[in-house]
Amino acid sequence: MELKNVVPWGRSFDEYRDMFLLTDADLQETILGCGDGPASFNAELAKAGGNVVSADPVYRFTADQIRSRVREVYPEIMSEVAKNPDDYIWDSIRDVEHLGQVRMEAMELFFDDYEQGKQAGRYINASLPKLPFEDKTFRLALCSHYLFLYSEHVSLEQHILSMKELCRVAHEVRVYPLVTLDGSRSQHIDPVVASLADDGIGVSFQKVRYRFQKGADEVLVLRYL
């Protein structure tokens, strides 16, 4: 992976809780965040005493390297959002400026935690579809804004292998969102679900309270039957 191909962008603990319908009981469990990048979910949950590990190929880089890449992509992302305001629901995030503030606050929490979290084994350099964990290491695996969102860049085969790998390392998997970058339902959902069902993995779609990208109102929940 080259850093110039990564778009590091981080959401907060509150956003993860709402995207993934996380209950207080869920937050007591062992949790894997796959593709967490510079999100602050890990930093905030670990600080509150949670048992959480994040896996992402961007963790092969130092904090300074990731920070400088964030500085590069920040204006590009902001201007894309500003050009397409109707693609988003401006409610808890009020406007583009507020979006930038919320994202930067989350990423600062990540940067403050990154070195000590790496030493503690909470940030692991790893890439789907192959994760360096034993079977069922985690009670819950979460994948936010990587699978399905990048359906134009990540093939159907990679999606299927990645979903099965997440189901191997965790008892339950939740993936959000189910729409692509342009807000349409991912073309990979139906074939992924069919392939998982053939492997005995139960699939359910659940409505979430999180609202930002239009059309992104469901989380996919996977469990071996």
Ligand SMILES: C[S@@+](CC[C@H](N)C(=O)[O-])C[C@H]1O[C@@H](n2cnc3c(N)ncnc32)[C@H](O)[C@@H]1O
């Ligand atoms: C748009 S960011 C989302 C970050 C975070 N999950 C969030 O929602 O705020 C996408 C993340 O997917 C990660 N990623 C890219 N390829 C990956 C792979 N093969 N396996 C796991 N994560 C990957 C990127 O490094 C990046 O951190």
